Amino acid sequence: MSNIVLRHPKGSSAEIMLYGATIVSWKSPSERLFVSATAVRDGSKPVRGGIPVVFPCFGPPAHPEHAKLPQHGFARSSDWSWDNIIKEEGDYVSITLTLDPTPSIAAVYKRQFHLRFVVTLGEDDLSTELHVKNTSASTEYPPDFLEFQALFHNYVLAPANEVLVTPLQNLSYFDKTESTEEGKSSPKIEKRAGVDVRKFTDSVYENAPGSYEVTWPGGGVAIKTTNLKDVVVWNPAETGSKMGDMEKGGWEKFVCVEPGHVRGYERVAPGITWVGKQVISVVHNARRHQNRSAM
C-alpha cells in the first residue's frame, strides 16, 4: 500500500495511506496518534488507529441508500487517488486526495459523488478537510439531495486512565454502551465537567460546541471544527480484547474523540459541495494547567 509522508521544515510530519485516506502518524514533535501494533495495513480492512475517514454512514447503516454498506461506510476502506502534488504555502504543507465512484463502490452505493480530502500540516497542528460534492446531473424538483454522514475517527494517543475531554457538560448524548435499543436511543445529559474514559465509553454528543480539549497530566491536544455539529467519545476498554486488530491493552493508550455529522444527515443539492473540517493542535503546558485547575 502506498503511503505519503508530509514533512514540515520545523520538524513535524504526517503519514497518510492512500488506502482509506487514513492518517497513520502525526508527529509534532512526538507521535500524537495511536495505531494498534496489530492493525492490518495491507488494504484488506480499515486501519485500527490513526484518523480513518467515515463516509457516508456512521455506525451500522440506517439510511435506505446505505443499506449495502459496511459499518462506517466505504471511505475508510477505498483506495483514494493522489495527484503527486505536495503544496507548500506559508508555514503549511498539504496534500489533497480524491475519491470518485468505482465499480466496487457503485455495486453497493448508487449515488454520484466526488470527495476531496485535504490534509494540512503545520509546525504544531494538523488539519483535515472533507469536501463532499453531489455530482448528480439531475435538474428535477425536488432536488436530488445527497444525504450522508461524515466523521473524522481520531485515535488520540493518550493515557486512557487519565485523559479528560472538555467541554461536554450539559450536552445531550446517546450512550451506545447501553444494552437495550431503548437505552441506546434515550438521550442522557452529560453531568461531568471533564469526561473520562476509565470504563467502556461510546457516547454520541449532539450539537456540541465544536471546540474540544483532550488533556492529561503531561500533554494534550485541542480540536477545533467547522460544520461538524456532533462529537463521539469512544474507548472500548476491556471489550477491545475482542477486536482481532487491537493490540493487547491497546485501549489504555488512546481516546477516540471523533467530530462529525452523525445524528441525522447532511443534505447537499446537485452541484453543491459541503465541507467539514477539523484542526488538531498541540496544547501547550500553561493552558493545560489552567484548564485542569478550573475543573
Ligand SMILES: O=P(O)(O)OC[C@H]1O[C@H](O)[C@H](O)[C@@H](O)[C@@H]1O
Ligand atoms: O470497529 P470499528 O468499525 O472501527 O468501530 C469502532 C467504533 O467506532 C465509533 O467510535 C463507534 O461509536 C463505536 O460504536 C465503534 O465501536
